Amino acid sequence: MRVRHGAGRRLLLTPVIIGATALVASACLDLPSMNRPDIPDGIPPGAGAPTPYIDINAPGRTAELMREWAGPIADSTGIPLIALEAYGNAAEIQRQQHPECGLAWTTLAGVAAVESKHGTHHGTDIAANGDTSPPIRGVALDGTKGNMQIHDTDGGRMDGDATHDRAMGPFQFIPETWNRYGVDANGDGKADPDNIDDAALSAARYLCVSSGGDMTTPEGWENAVKVYNNSTQYVLDVRDRANAYSINVRY
Numbered sequence: 001m002r003v004r005h006g007a008g009r010r011l012l013l014t015p016v017i018i019g020a021t022a023l024v025a026s027a028c029l030d031l032p033s034m035n036r037p038d039i040p041d042g043i044p045p046g047a048g049a050p051t052p053y054i055d056i057n058a059p060g061r062t063a064e065l066m067r068e069w070a071g072p073i074a075d076s077t078g079i080p081l082i083a084l085e086a087y088g089n090a091a092e093i094q095r096q097q098h099p100e101c102g103l104a105w106t107t108l109a110g111v112a113a114v115e116s117k118h119g120t121h122h123g124t125d126i127a128a129n130g131d132t133s134p135p136i137r138g139v140a141l142d143g144t145k146g147n148m149q150i151h152d153t154d155g156g157r158m159d160g161d162a163t164h165d166r167a168m169g170p171f172q173f174i175p176e177t178w179n180r181y182g183v184d185a186n187g188d189g190k191a192d193p194d195n196i197d198d199a200a201l202s203a204a205r206y207l208c209v210s211s212g213g214d215m216t217t218p219e220g221w222e223n224a225v226k227v228y229n230n231s232t233q234y235v236l237d238v239r240d241r242a243n244a245y246s247i248n249v250r251y
Contacts, residue, residue: 038247038249039240039243039244039247039249039251040243040246040247041239041240041243042243043218043221043222043239044102044104044107044215044216044217044218044221045104045106045107045110045221045238045239045242045243045246046104046106046242046243046246046247047104047105047106047246048073048104048105048106048245048246048247048248049069049073049248051066051069051088051091051092051095051105052065052066052068052069052092053092053096054066054089054092056089056092056093056096056097059187060186060187061129061130061186061187061197062089062093062185062187063082063085063086063088063089063130063185063186063197064085065089066084066085066088066089066092067081067085069088070084070085070088072248073245073248076248076249076250077109077244077245077248077249077250077251078250079109079113079118079245080118080119080120080126082126082127082128082130082196083109083112083118083119083126083170083196083200084105084109085197086130086185086196086197086199086200086201087105087108087109087112087200088105089185089197089200089201090105090108090185090197090200090201090203090204091103091104091105091108091204093185093201093204094201094204094205094208098208098213100213100214101207101208101211101213101214101215102214102215102216103204103207103208103215104215104242104246106242106243106245106246107207107215107221107225107238107242108200108203108204108207109241109242109245110237110238110239110240110241110242110245111171111203111207111225111228111238112170112171112196112200112203113238113241113251114234114237114238114241115170115171115172115228116136116169116170116171116172118170118196119132119136119169119170119196119199121136122136124136126196129186129188129195129197130185130186130195130196130197130198131192131194131195131196132169132170132194132195132196133194135160135168135169135194136168136169136170136172136194137159137160137161137166137167137168138166138167138168138172139166140161140163140164140165140166141164141165141166141167141174142163142164149164150164150165150174150176151163151164151165152164152165153165153174153175153176154175154176154179157175158175158178158193159174159175168193168194169192169193169194169195169196169199170194170196170199170200171193171199171200171202171203172228173193173199173202173203177206178191178193178202181202181205181206181209182198182202183198183201183202183205184198185197185198185200185201185202186198206227207224207225207227208224210223210224210227211223211224222235225238225239
């Protein structure tokens with residue numbers, strides 16, 4: 001996971017231990033801008049088109065209520081429609097329940113783009129109910145190639161590996177983190193890391209907690225994104241994509 005520009009913005013490099021990787025950076029870096037000219041480079045990224053109010057307590061897959069909003073954005077950005085509905089649904093649920101967090105759908109889209117190409121990594125399909133198939137699994141977290149070593153915590157029940165944990169689904173949750181933050185968002189009564197609705201809302205909850213409850217500040221946004229990967233490159237990769245999506249540009 002990678003890094004780009006900074007356009008005069010000073011990134012805060014604070015040691016953090018995250019789900020799959022532990023990297024420590026102790027210096028502040030001023031990074032040159034490497035954005036395409038038409039993409040902003042602010043942190044936090046732009047919020048994009050505001051999500052419409054929906055009844056978040058409606059039965060079934062509430063993300064479908066985002067379809068009219070999501071359609072034109074999906075066409076412009078190339079984000080799969082079902083995935084974009086999931087991001088909008090998760091952001092709107094957080095807006096109604098935890099407005100103090102200030103999480104934008106563009107950040108969720110940026111994270112999912114880096115983690116799994118919006119749930120389409122290696123040709124994975126997204127069904128109408130948000131299920132992804134075949135399941136997306138990360139490498140075994142066995143301490144090699146810069147990964148953390150995380151011995152199995154779920155008996156292989158969720159990630160299919162009874163020796164070491166693996167990151168799962170469109171937002172690449174490890175089992176331990178999923179057990180803490182995983183939530184049902186598509187109305188089928190179960191929290192599934194391989195369902196993009198469930199994964200997006202769970203990621204929204206995780207990011208808001210990790211930011212200290214405020215993703216509207218540069219510090220809060222950076223701290224939250226570093227929960228996924230404590231790498232300046234990763235932070236900037238998410239930023240680039242989120243900012244592109246905020247102006248309806250493909251990335």
